[in-house]
Amino acid sequence: KKKIVNDTLNVAVQVMVDCSGSMAGSKYYNAAASAVLLNDVISRVLRIPVEILGFTEMKHTNTMYTFKQFDRPVTTESLIDSFSIASNYLLDNVDGESLMYGYNNLIKRKEKRKLMIVLSDGSPCGGYNKGDVQRYTYDVIKNIEKSPVEIVGIGVLFRQVAKYYKKWEYIEDAKYIQSTLLKVISDNIIKEAV
DSSP, rough: HHHHHHHHHHHHEEEEEOBBBBGGTTHHHHHHHHHHIIIIEEEEEEEOOOOEEEEEEEEEEEEEEEEEOOTOOOOHHHHHHHHHHHHHGGGBHHHHHHHHHHHHHHHHHHEEEEEEEEESSOOOOOOOOSSOHHHHHHHHHHHTTTEEEEEEEEEEEEETTTOOOEEEESSSSSGGGHHHHHHHHIIIIIIHHO
C-alpha cells in the first residue's frame, strides 16, 4: 500500500488549455472551472505538483499564459482573475510550439512520472500559413509520446483529437470538461499505479 501511494503521488501534472477564439463561451468557462478544481483537489489536497498553462497566438507570436506554476501556490481568486484577463485575448492556437514549451517545463521535473493533458477544441491554426502547422503539431505529439512524458489529448467538441493523440478523450459538451479531466487524471495516475 505504501509503495502504491508513493508511486501515485510521485507525479507532476501539467494541463494545457487551448485559448483560441473558438474556445470562447462555455468551453473556456468550463476549462477555467476545471483549473480551479485541479488547483483545489490535486495541488492543495493531494500535494501533487500542478502547472496550468494556456496557449494562443497574438501578432504572429506564440503566447503562453501561466495560470499556475508547479511550485507556486495560487489562490482560487487569483486563478479566476488570470483566466478572466486571458479571456480578452482568445485568438489563434499554434499547438506544436505551445506543447514544446510545456514539455520543456515538464521534462525538467524530478518526479518519477510526468503527465501532460491538453484541452483542445480544434485543429492547430495560426502561424500565418508558414509551414504545415498541423503536421508539425502531429510530429511534436508523436515525439512527446516517445519520451518519458505521458500525454493525453482531450477533444472538446473535436473528434479529430484521435488523429493527433495515442491517448485521448472526446467530450461532446463543454459541461463534461471537469469530469473528463478528473477521469483522465484518475486513469493515468491512480489506476496505473495499482
